Amino acid sequence: MIYLGIALLLTSAIASPVYNAYNNAVSSDDYMGYRLPGTQIPSNYKLNIVVGKDVIENKKNTFDGMVEITFKVKKVGDEKLDYIKLHTPSEKTSEVKLKNDKAAEVKIKAHEFNKTSSIMTINLESELDPKMTYVLSMSYTGNVDSKSMYGLYRSSFKNDKNETDYLLTTQFEPVYARWAFPCFDEPKFKATFDISITHPKGYSVLSNTLPVDDPKENGDDQLTTTFKTTPKISTYLIAFIVSHFTCTQGENIDTNVIHQVCSRGESSANRLLAANWGKLILNAFEDYTGVIYNQTGLLKMHQVAIPDFGAGAMENWGLVTYRERLVLYDEKESSDLDKQSIVSVIAHEFTHQWFGDLVTCNWWNDIFLNEGFAAYFQYIILTQVAEASPWQVEKQMIVDQLQPVLVDDAASSSKALTAIAATPDEVNAKFNTIAYNKGASIIRMMENIIGSDNFKKGVTKYLQNKQFSNAVPSDLLSAMEEQATKANLPEDTSLTKVMQNWLNVPGYPVVTVTQRGNGIILKQNRFLYDKINPSSKSIWMIPISYTVPSDEKKFDTAPKAWLSTSSIPIKNVFKNNSDWVIVNNKQGAFYRVQYANSLWKRIADQLMHDHTKIDVLNRAQIIDDLFNFARADNQMKYSQAFQHLNYLGNETEYFPWVSALHSLNFLLTRVGDHTTLGVSLKLKVVELIGGVYSTLSFEKDDSKLSLQRDLIFNAACKYGAEDCIKNVTTLFETYKTTGK
Template sequence: MSKLYIAAFLVAFLSVNVLAAPFEELMEIDGRADVENYRLPTEILPWNYDLKLAPYLQDSDGVKQFTFDGEVTIEINSTINTNTLILHSKNLNYTTSEYWAADAPTNRTALGAGTLNSVTDKLQFNLSTPLEAGKTYYLHFIYIGTMDDDMHGFYRSYYLDADNNTQWIGSTQFQTHHARRAFPSFDEPKFKATFKVTIRRHRDFKSFANTNIAQTTADGEYQEDVYQPTPRMSTYILAFLVSKFERRNDTNFGVIARPEYYNQTEYSFDVGRKILSALDNYFGINYYEMGNDKMDMAAIPDFSAGAMENWGLLTYRERALLYDQSSTTLSAKQSIAGVVAHEQTHMWFGDLVTCDWWSYTWLNEGFARYFQYFGTAMVETEMGLDQQFIVDQVQSVMNMDSTNSTNPMSDPDTNTPSDLSRMFNSISYNKGASIIRMVRHAMGEENFKNSLNAYLKKHAYTNTVPENLLDIWLSYWPNSTVQYAEAVFRSFTEQVGYPVITVTVSDNKQSFSVKQERFLLKDQNTSNTELLYTVPISYTTSDRKDFSDTTPKFYLEASTATVSKDLNTSIDWIILNVQESGYYRVNYDEKTWTAIHSSLHSNNWGDIHELNRAQIVDDLLNFARAGILSYEKALEVLEYLESETNYLPWSSAFTGYTYINIRLGNDTEQFANYIQELTKTVYEKLGFDESSNDTALDIYNRAKVLSWACKFGKTECISKVKEYFANINTTPVPVNIRSVVYCNALRYGNESDYDCYSTNLTQVHLRLNKPSSLVYWVVLKMKHSLKNISMLF
């Protein structure tokens, strides 16, 4: 069947079924009726916590098992005269609560019962003796807490050791508002203080905390570990761990894991030290000179977050930190390095300098996500993370940000716990990192790097709002364009969404004009539809083909409807947003799309940078989805993919085609033929066998291409999968295509194949660091309905 016939079928089908189909937006449901004030007053400031905890984790602890004894003394200073004290507390039962002035330590006064608001977790005391402005006081509490199994606060979890015995551990997760479950506290990021922690534990256990142990004393079967004081920091990055774990370490850097997985800590140990050194150099502040002379990274069996940036005791899910050379894919290895870089970046962006409130989560997470890619790329240069950024981060968040259910990066409407959770979404992470990258290209690398050094040094041990970062960036922005900097910053951080820039080339092809509107996947009649932005515009043309210069050639201001520019020469094509350095889409007039189409279909299609080819693919499929361009036009240009063999354009294509496949439902025969023809060249180039010349991106591309080829019925692909499967007990499947082989062997297998594979799969599932093995296991359990699940793989 001809490619044109298949494309015609898809155009006809999609015109009826895709554009008319209802659009599912990501919705945030907030059922609150009345918004209470969750924030603490700012007139009382904590300076130090002296915290002592004694967890009970053993069966022999009887009724006390899974509880902990706590005692804390908080040094505070009041900036006003007041007889009201408010702090946070949750699920703590107090036996002692008192306070005294620093200059009268023997004159202790009971705080009384206090009033607890169970919604806001605010514990209020009405003081019999008022606090005086400018004086130092101490609050003292003795209490009992519960170690729940919900992975928040100071919680319990367990694992089965090599002898199948249950081993209990006590771990923490305090972000965003769970330190109050371990000790009464001023549990907001802006209330920074120092912490002196003491952990009392059974001698069979070990404890770890943010800092090094200052001393350990024995008390019968128990020991007390007293830790060095922390730097001045927020409550949410305090952490401790009580377990039987082992530590791989040098003088001041370690990786902690259960003993059975000690051998899988080597890679994260090595790459962690390298990344930390690279970040030291880039940020201009040595980590070990910031007030904490050690860093541990701990692998936790039960952990709600992917990882957590506790200062000096970074915690991770096991699969995010542990590497088994025989079974971990290159993609998973890359993920380990990236998550390590992400959490280590937080030592500067989040720990040393912290967002003032969760409204500005992107000040922490945007930089961490940015250096997750570009920091790792400083060390693991062969992984190509700097290139993957646009498909993983920029393009992925654009879909979410093209709906009216999105939120701005800086969101003042952040108050409740559900609001806080909402801020940890792809807008703070992906968009935050994308805007940071756009600023870097606009400022230039050297200015950008110097600005971050200045920001960190100026605001060390304090909290910031976006204006603090803007002030620094304005100081380092090139003088020739600094007048646009603030408008760019506010356009993209304070407003939702992003623009589509429409380009019209003059008839003589010697000039062009641009205009903008907000890009939406579905027309919405709201005020946000009319948003405009100040946009840095970079471009290159067919006569220059300079894709190395990402510096903006001009700025399209929000206040200007249309801008025209002379080219001083006749061109065939123009491409805006060089290397997709800006956070916007680009649409062209008919003749320019035709010219780009011709260039991509020529033998010189590689003249257009790979990042821009990926951008063109992503933009076209989203324009068709939104009804801005016809599917006929989009698919016509994308026929060039028959010659494309690089990962980034194919990654963009597969993302867009996934949406089409979902919309087609059961009418996939023609689409399957289309995919088989489109992927023929790249399939034949990559095949199943890795080559010594393969780049990391080739390896990732192979897995994607094979997955799609097998999924859509390519005979050679299915035969090869079955061949691997038939020999699975004698010939190991190459690690980087195991997901393709296992999933498609199950997809196209019969009942005896499932039974044969069940034992083998069980063994794979029970081993560590197989995030995809859980998928295989689910597939096995769903074998009777597998072939009806069109998008499972």
């Protein structure tokens, strides 16, 4: 899932969920009160949802449903098997029946519903037999949510007649399938689904799979649309939509997978971009992973624009839902930045068709296995699509994701990637920048450690091993270890051991570099804004890549050394004692680098003399590190940071300026626009930005420069550059006169 904050701020940080439907925080000590015991293992759901016109059109807020759940049981410890626990929408259930595979009824004593956990306990008169299969059937009443946009909820819009039109749609991740139907609502309980929706005539229905046949008459102006059986799927990935929407198919679509984009009819002209790029991205994933989409059992991909949608987008298997602005593209009104944002969101959600849908995290503790991969591959998969090459997406990931989360993860309150989440509140809180951005950055670091070819093979192995199943981090690491070459790892150390603290310990290190003779000394501590914590017991196994001027293979991200203790020496680094050294090539690993003053000066001198000798991503890293050392307590003064960054007057590349403006905007917010410091800061930025500003035109350039133009012109005007303000004023006056 990509929350709206993520989608709208693709060039900054990811936002937390905008709404939390569970408002009673409960300690993780009560973990088992919120988790199912695992004694029942579902294999199939037969689900029928009945919605009348009054439900759709906001005249009634409840609906009826029927479900049959086929399951087996297993012993867990000494637990007796004389009960069933599952999630249900409410206590309003009827006709609860249980039969075994011999059609014999199992008598039910009673059932009780816990409102806090949404768990219903069905007590039985006898124990269940692990050798038998059972079918639990029940009728129930559920609520159509009208506020939170979770569960089964109602959305609306004004149609081309200016009339209010309604639809029903779903959002089940992470813990809201239980609001729509009785189920074992945890990601590890995968099962197949046979879904049918009974709905008024005149409405169409979409779900994860294609319909079996045309809708069937059901009396009282009702139809029933029945869908083909899904693959094994987690409950949170089930979706259905009842609407008046129409759909558009992409151009040159192959017959193996149906690609359609659906939305309210008035927006039909804006669907084609998503349909065409969807096909390109889906094909790129098949080529990269070797796992073919239609061989998972899904023969179609619907992308649907929802008028009211709390999440930015959601990866329901075969039925991806979006906010309208994140999937619909107006050729006349939308910008190149809009286009790239839409494509990036599509890439994120399509990544989930493999990472999250086909292979799903076992529990929400490890949601980075879903979201970290999606946040990384929303960039990386586009490197496999020729049409995206002007965007340099693999570099964007550094300034969009890695650098912003280095800020978030420097708080003493930060939690580890695999921190426990038990309650619904805690599960919702896991969908944050740590899971997305840090997860992506750690996965990228792992790729740099073992090499891209080995990483790709490891990805394929992981997907093949765990398809239609669930995974924990050790499953990913085992698949990668089979491909990892020993040369790139510390002696007698596995990849699993290398990754342990990166996954299980909050925060990240700062590596301090000092010179000794013709070598360097490296030390590590946890980086925090309030202090460097020398008493921290956390020691990361840090891959060390570095470049000096004499290197033939400059800025290679493969590790040359490992910092696996608090400090190590590296000999014979410099040919000349006056050489500069850059550690962490292309910011390929997840840490900051602090240099001794003499080494900082050499880097600054090189930047002033010829900044192109240092890789563009390392220039962005240097800027980001300098400003964040100045922001932290007792690590650097702002005056020193600015002194090292005077070279920015000559910098014309996009990525260093993104890093610079992230920090400059933060600093301006802190000191204030109209203070003495604020005025001085704005004058300094106008001076520095003048060089790159002069290389750009207010006339529309090719897409390669679109991001740079938006960034630099916005900043130049924000900080008070007179020429920028004059040009923008002229453009606005022209627009008022001509509408163009």
